[in-house]
Every structure is written in C-alpha cells, then in structure tokens.
Amino acid sequence: MTTTTTTTTALPITSVLVANRGEIAVRVFRTARAMGLASVAVHSDPDADALHVREADTAVRLPGAAPADTYLRGDLVIAAALAAGADAVHPGYGFLSENAAFARDVLAAGLAWIGPPPDAIEAMASKTRAKELMRAAGVPLLDPVDPAAATAADLPLLLKAAAGGGGRGMRVVRDLDALGPALDAAAAEARSAFGDGEVFAEPYVERGRHVEVQVLADGHGTVWALGTRDCSLQRRHQKVVEEAPAPGLSDGLRRTLHEAAVAAARAVGYRGAGTVEFLLDADGRPCFLEMNTRLQVEHPVTEAVHGVDLVALQIRIAEGAALPPEPPEPAGHAVEARLYAEDPAQDWRPQAGTLAAFDVPAAAAPAPVPGTAGSSAAVRVDAGYAAGDRVGVHYDPMLAKVVAHAPTRSEAVRALARALAGARIHGVTTNRDLLVRTLRHPEFTAGAPDTGFYDRHLAALTAPA
Numbered sequence: 001m002t003t004t005t006t007t008t009t010a011l012p013i014t015s016v017l018v019a020n021r022g023e024i025a026v027r028v029f030r031t032a033r034a035m036g037l038a039s040v041a042v043h044s045d046p047d048a049d050a051l052h053v054r055e056a057d058t059a060v061r062l063p064g065a066a067p068a069d070t071y072l073r074g075d076l077v078i079a080a081a082l083a084a085g086a087d088a089v090h091p092g093y094g095f096l097s098e099n100a101a102f103a104r105d106v107l108a109a110g111l112a113w114i115g116p117p118p119d120a121i122e123a124m125a126s127k128t129r130a131k132e133l134m135r136a137a138g139v140p141l142l143d144p145v146d147p148a149a150a151t152a153a154d155l156p157l158l159l160k161a162a163a164g165g166g167g168r169g170m171r172v173v174r175d176l177d178a179l180g181p182a183l184d185a186a187a188a189e190a191r192s193a194f195g196d197g198e199v200f201a202e203p204y205v206e207r208g209r210h211v212e213v214q215v216l217a218d219g220h221g222t223v224w225a226l227g228t229r230d231c232s233l234q235r236r237h238q239k240v241v242e243e244a245p246a247p248g249l250s251d252g253l254r255r256t257l258h259e260a261a262v263a264a265a266r267a268v269g270y271r272g273a274g275t276v277e278f279l280l281d282a283d284g285r286p287c288f289l290e291m292n293t294r295l296q297v298e299h300p301v302t303e304a305v306h307g308v309d310l311v312a313l314q315i316r317i318a319e320g321a322a323l324p325p326e327p328p329e330p331a332g333h334a335v336e337a338r339l340y341a342e343d344p345a346q347d348w349r350p351q352a353g354t355l356a357a358f359d360v361p362a363a364a365a366p367a368p369v370p371g372t373a374g375s376s377a378a379v380r381v382d383a384g385y386a387a388g389d390r391v392g393v394h395y396d397p398m399l400a401k402v403v404a405h406a407p408t409r410s411e412a413v414r415a416l417a418r419a420l421a422g423a424r425i426h427g428v429t430t431n432r433d434l435l436v437r438t439l440r441h442p443e444f445t446a447g448a449p450d451t452g453f454y455d456r457h458l459a460a461l462t463a464p465a
Contacts, residue, residue: 011319013088013112015040017081018052019102020092021071023384023400024295025052028090031311040084042077044070046392051385058084065394071095074102078109088112088318090311094396097294098125114318116293120268124291126162128200134288137267139260141288142279145201147183152176154203159183161190162198169193170237172204207450209280210234210289211246213261214302216310216327217270218317224327225258226302231277232449233438235348240431240454241438242298243335244305247409247447250284257286264291273299273314297338297401300382304334304405333409335416337435339425341397344434345462350397356427358387360402360419377406377415391428399430409447413439437461 015038018025029039029052041056046065053059060080062070070076074096081089089106091097097115100122106113115121124130131141145154159182161169169190171182183199191197214226230246231239245254261276268291275296277289299310306328317323341351360381383400391397402423404416417439420432438444438461443453454461 011112013037013114013315013319015084015086016088016090016114016315017042017077017084017086018056018090018092019071019074019077019096020090020094021047021050021052021384021395023052023382023398024092024094024297026055026384027382028092028311029055031309031315034309035312035315037315038086040081040086042071042080044394046394049389051383051389060084067095067395074099074105077102078105078111081106081111082109086111088114088315090114090314091294093292093294093297098292100125112318114272114314116270116272116274120270121293123268124293126198127160127290128162128198130291131288133267134264134291137263139264139267139288140286142202142205145203147179147201150176150179150201156204156206157201158204159186159199159201161186161194162196162200169199173201205279205281205287205451207282207452208232209246209450210239210277211249211257211280211286212275212277212296213257214296214299214310215261215265215270215274215276216313216317216323217265217272217274218321218323219271220322222323222325223262223265223270224323225261226306226308226327227330228254228257229298229301230449231298232451233444233453234451235344235454239298239338241335241337241435241444241449242301243333243409243412244301245330245333247449253284253286260286260288264288272317273310297398298336300380300401300403301334301336301405304378304380304403305330305332307331332405332407333412334403334405335409335412335439336401336403337416337420337439338398339400339402339420339435340431341391341399341428342431343429344431344458348431350393351428351430352391352393352397353428354390355385355387355399355425357424358383358385358389358399358427359425360400360423377404377411379404379415379419399425410445413445433465434461 016032017040018028032039039056041059043053096102100118103118157173159171171186186199187197210231217223228246229244231242233241264276275292278286343349380403404412406412421436
C-alpha cells in the first residue's frame with residue numbers, strides 16, 4: 001500500500017545527516033537513497049569502517065570512542081552537518097534523539113529537524129512531568145509512589161529514570177530493605193546514561209503486557225494512530241521480540257488505546273513519529289507508561305502491517321507535508337526479533353569479536369518495506385553489521401532486527417523462527433538460539449506474552465541442545 005502526503009509548505013530537504021550509528025543509521029540512509037536524497041554519516045574512531053559509514057555518501061569523523069565524546073556531542077554533530085552540506089538532521093533513536101536542547105540547536109543552525117518540536121520533546125522528557133500532562137488529558141495511568149513513604153503494602157515497586165528509556169535506570173524492588181540501595185543504583189545509572197539522576201517509583205505490575213501505539217502527526221492538525229504493538233518479551237526491561245498488531249485485544253480496548261495515544265500527542269502539540277506506551281494489567285486495564293518522542297526500534301512491524309515507510313513520512317512531515325485524514329488500513333501480522341551479540345545463558349553478557357559469517361536466509365531484497373500481506377511470508381533484515389565486521393565493546397551489541405510479515409500471526413511466527421534457525425552467524429556468540437526457542441515456545445505461539453516470560457523460562461530456553 002502506498003501512502004501519499006500533500007505538501008503545503010515548500011521546505012525541500014536534499015541531504016540528511018543521521019546523528020546515530022548502526023542499523024538505524026543504515027535504515028534511514030536506505031530511505032533517503034530511495035527518495036533521491038544525499039546521506040551523511042558521523043562516526044567515532046571504532047566505527048570508522050562500520051556498515052553505516054560504508055552506506056553513506058559522505059562520512060564525518062567524531063574523534064574518540066566513548067559516546068560522551070562522540071555521538072552525544074551535539075555541537076560536533078551539527079558542525080559535521082554544516083561541513084558536509086547537509087540541510088537536515090535525523091536523530092534515529094537513543095543518543096540525542098530525545099534531547100530538546102539538541103533539537104533547538106539543530107534548528108538554530110538553520111537545519112531541518114526530522115523529529116518532533118523541541119517543546120514536545122521537553123514536555124515528555126521527564127516521565128514524571130509526562131504523567132502529569134497525561135492525567136490532565138484524561139489518559140489512564142498508574143499512581144506514583146513516594147519512595148520515602150513506601151510500605152510493604154506498596155511492594156513490588158518499579159524504579160524508573162525520569163529522563164531515560166531502554167531499561168537503563170530501572171530496578172524492581174520486592175524488599176523494603178533493598179529500596180534505598182536500589183534507588184542509589186538506579187540514580188547512578190540514570191546520571192551516567194542520561195545526565196539526569198532523577199528516579200521515581202510506581203507499582204510493579206506482575207505479568208503485565210507492554211502494549212504501545214504508533215502515532216504520526218503532521219503540522220496541520222492530523223494525528224494518526226497506526227495500530228498497536230506488543231513488546232512484552234523483555235530482558236532487563238529491554239525489548240527482545242515485538243509484534244503488530246498486539247494479539248488478543250478486544251476492539252474496545254484497541255479503540256481506548258488509540259484514543260488515549262492521540263490525546264497524548266495532541267496534549268503536547270506533537271509532530272512527526274512517536275510512540276505512546278501502555279502497561280496492561282492481568283485484567284487488561286491499560287495505564288500510560290511514557291511517550292517516546294522518536295522512532296522506535298520496533299517500527300518495522302508497523303511499517304509491514306500498514307504498508308508505510310515511517311522514515312519517509314518523517315522526512316515529508318519535516319518538509320511541511322500534510323497527512324491524509326485517515327491512516328492506511330492494516331493487513332496481516334508482523335513479528336520482529338532483535339538479534340544481539342550476547343550470551344543469554346551468562347546473564348545476557350555482551351560479546352565482542354569479528355563476524356566471520358552473517359547471513360539470514362530468505363530475506364527480502366533490501367527495501368524499507370517488505371510489502372503488504374500476500375500468500376506467503378516476507379522476511380526483512382535491518383542490520384547494522386555485515387560479514388567481516390568487528391563487534392566492539394563501546395556500544396549496544398544489537399546486530400540486526402529480523403522481521404517476518406505474513407497474512408496471519410502463526411505464519412509470521414513460523415517464518416521468523418525458520419529464517420533465524422537457518423541463519424549463518426559465526427565469530428561471536430548471539431541470542432539466535434534463544435530467539436528461535438522463544439518463537440516456538442507454546443506460551444508464545446498461543447499469543448499470550450507477558451513481561452515475566454523470560455523470568456519463568458530462561459533456564460529452559462538456554463539449556464544445551
């Protein structure tokens with residue numbers, strides 16, 4: 001399905017710098033190339049020969065290795081864009097993608113910002129402030145718990161970094177004696193990852209479901225809710241397997257989630273792509289978790305089901321385009337697995353080394369969107385590495401995302417498991433076998449995922465064959 005937009009403001013973009021690395025940079029470059037745009041990469045010293053550098057038309061060095069010296073240096077990134085002649089910056093996800101000050105600096109430098117307005121980023125940057133806004137907008141949410149006044153009746157608690165995401169700065173507390181040390185540890189991790197040590201507490205929902213809604217808004221008053229995604233299968237509060245649409249939801253619950261997500265976007269004057277995340281308790285009651293003011297890692301499952309290219313739409317919206325009044329209808333089911341260089345049997349320990357071989361069979365031809373549902377499954381691979389590349393120790397160890405799209409959930413799950421099982425990956429230990437066993441586990445195939453899945457099944461899923 002092709003989605004068109006109407007452009008009402010002439011702000012043409014000709015060259016895009018991606019302020020990121022790895023698979024998301026490669027992903028954005030792919031769409032830029034398809035749209036006839038030039039692409040600019042930035043890279044640290046360890047990434048000098050990385051895949052995203054090889055994929056770009058131009059690359060600019062950020063001297064150093066640590067993220068704080070390279071990909072988190074907004075001033076260097078903007079200088080690189082200006083030096084390379086880029087007229088727009090796409091932040092990807094992570095790093096500076098939800099940094100309102102960076103977005104303002106990009107705009108002040110005369111560059112187009114392919115992201116939401118800085119004020120919207122700022123409004124949602126603090127999860128505590130975001131919850132206040134959502135409460136005022138009528139969006140359901142969990143009541144916060146004051147850690148200083150917490151009692152045994154409040155347990156278990158989930159500690160979360162107010163300024164962060166990706167599982168960093170998060171701790172589950174089941175014992176009051178552990179609350180103080182957990183707060184200190186969460187605050188320290190939050191300061192290191194986000195430069196902000198604020199941590200808050202809320203009830204921890206056992207065996208909850210993590211369900212989110214993709215939103216897309218233009219600058220003309222249109223806000224799309226592009227269906228639901230289930231992201232419940234997580235390790236260390238980081239997602240491992242995601243799918244769209246979220247299975248087993250009633251039509252009424254889907255409408256409730258869509259309406260709440262649109263209300264959240266409208267409450268902050270949102271523009272561009274974003275995600276509103278909810279937690280469903282055992283009775284299916286939804287509560288607002290947070291709004292991610294950026295593209296999500298798991299965006300390909302939404303692209304597959306709705307037949308859109310979210311990156312292309314981000315770029316068109318940044319140029320002033322208007323979305324059609326209604327989003328395209330969904331078709332089929334898509335499932336994504338994150339392939340990591342890590343050892344799940346050794347406490348998910350990251351791995352480093354050279355990828356001697358890296359090939360996933362039955363992959364569709366490289367394209368942003370594998371197509372709409374047909375008579376068979378399509379497999380898409382968004383990779384940040386290729387055979388011969390070295391996986392280092394400086395950054396997140398995700399190698400690729402593998403996505404299967406098919407007319408039904410069961411077909412998509414089987415196709416993804418088959419593609420991963422047949423992959424040739426040598427040189428580093430990965431979570432490939434865990435993913436295959438997960439996708440073939442009866443609890444998952446039954447369509448009843450929850451956030452406690454790996455707590456219950458990790459030992460069996462990592463046992464020697």
